Amino acid sequence: MMRVVAATRRRVGLGTWSESATWPCYRNTLDRSCLQGNFPGVSASGGKASASGQRLFGHSRLAPTPLGRRTTALQNQGDQLSLSLGHQLTVSPQHGQILPFSSNGGTEPGTSQESDHLETHTETVMMAALEKKLGSTFSRKSTLPSPSPLLIVISGPSGVGKDAVINRLREVHGDMHFVVTATTRPRRQGEVDGEDYIFMDKEDFEDLIERNELLEHALVYGDYKGIPKQQVRKALGKGTDVVLRLDVQGAATIRRLIPESLSIFLVAENERALVRRLLGRKTEPLDRALVRVETARQETKRIAEFDYVVENPSGKLEDTVRKISSIIEAEKLRMQQKAIRI
Numbered sequence: 310m311m312r313v314v315a316a317t318r319r320r321v322g323l324g325t326w327s328e329s330a331t332w333p334c335y336r337n338t339l340d341r342s343c344l345q346g347n348f349p350g351v352s353a354s355g356g357k358a359s360a361s362g363q364r365l366f367g368h369s370r371l372a373p374t375p376l377g378r379r380t381t382a383l384q385n386q387g388d389q390l391s392l393s394l395g396h397q398l399t400v401s402p403q404h405g406q407i408l409p410f411s412s413n414g415g416t417e418p419g420t421s422q423e424s425d426h427l428e429t430h431t432e433t434v435m436m437a438a439l440e441k442k443l444g445s446t447f448s449r450k451s452t453l454p455s456p457s458p459l460l461i462v463i464s465g466p467s468g469v470g471k472d473a474v475i476n477r478l479r480e481v482h483g484d485m486h487f488v489v490t491a492t493t494r495p496r497r498q499g500e501v502d503g504e505d506y507i508f509m510d511k512e513d514f515e516d517l518i519e520r521n522e523l524l525e526h527a528l529v530y531g532d533y534k535g536i537p538k539q540q541v542r543k544a545l546g547k548g549t550d551v552v553l554r555l556d557v558q559g560a561a562t563i564r565r566l567i568p569e570s571l572s573i574f575l576v577a578e579n580e581r582a583l584v585r586r587l588l589g590r591k592t593e594p595l596d597r598a599l600v601r602v603e604t605a606r607q608e609t610k611r612i613a614e615f616d617y618v619v620e621n622p623s624g625k626l627e628d629t630v631r632k633i634s635s636i637i638e639a640e641k642l643r644m645q646q647k648a649i650r651i
């Protein structure tokens with residue numbers, strides 16, 4: 310037999326009834342005849358439900374009143390209200406609400422006390438009545454289908470802020486895997502091997518290519534960059550979303566190999582801002598910066614190939630990260646999700 314314990318008087322219908330005239334039988338004590346006439350499907354002696362009980366409970370929640378005396382009276386009576394359904398209610402004024410208890414006094418296996426905390430006394434009783442009528446219990450399992458992990462590609466021209474955005478995303482989404490790209494380019498000041506990039510020499514990188522251990526790789530401005538396959542496979546296998554940072558060419562390769570991936574193109578507010586950002590980084594001489602700017606012009610023409618375009622305006626990195634988070638959140642709610650295979 311299931312017992313239901315009404316825990317706080319403040320949350321429980323009993324503890325918040327109004328003393329208004331709409332509750333004629335409610336006085337200083339809660340007597341059984343009153344309950345019998347007004348609990349839907351509940352009585353102290355197996356009586357029938359009344360529709361007025363539901364209305365009054367609703368009313369009482371809108372007009373809460375302290376109920377020390379009443380609940381004490383109830384407690385003194387040691388009331389255990391038998392549901393006409395064969396369930397039991399134990400009303401306790403000490404805590405905030407009603408919890409279902411198994412016959413051995415513990416919570417039912419697989420139930421969520423957290424969601425029960427939101428239930429009022431009336432709701433619990435009415436749900437028990439509905440469950441009885443339907444002949445089955447209301448599931449506490451999530452109604453949402455479990456989402457497939459996403460493969461998110463963040464791309465855009467050099468200097469647009471891919472690293473800056475990803476570094477901030479990493480702080481916000483600790484539950485995602487951010488692929489560490491392998492590269493042969495020299496380490497910049499402040500970069501940490503294995504965290505920002507996996508820095509390796511050309512021979513080691515070419516060995517990875519030969520062993521087909523890279524999901525994608527390219528020669529960028531004279532240096533190799535590539536995505537170690539194993540890292541991605543492992544994270545997706547655990548159901549973890551994976552974020553890749555790729556140049557525009559690399560993003561195109563991933564789209565071709567994995568059409569189910571989600572691609573986001575970052576842009577600065579305008580070309581001038583992009584160039585300022587590139588120069589401000591002071592990581593390369595003017596001739597190399599010129600190549601990057603020319604390439605950026607070509608790459609920006611490929612915006613339409615991407616699923617989303619997100620502006621990363623100067624000084625508004627947080628907004629950019631928020632927009633990307635919204636995209637990810639929406640994508641996870643898609644009905645038609647395809648599993649990603651590598």
Ligand SMILES: Nc1ncnc2c1ncn2[C@@H]1O[C@H](COP(=O)(O)OP(=O)(O)OP(=O)(O)O)[C@@H](O)[C@H]1O
Nearest residue numbers: 467468469470471472473586590622623624625626
């Ligand atoms: N929203 C922003 N506002 C101002 N500065 C920014 C913003 N986003 C990035 N930056 C700065 O712009 C410069 C370039 O950013 P970042 O290195 O992240 O670009 P990137 O796209 O990763 O470039 P590359 O592809 O060449 O590695 C950095 O100095 C970075 O701090």
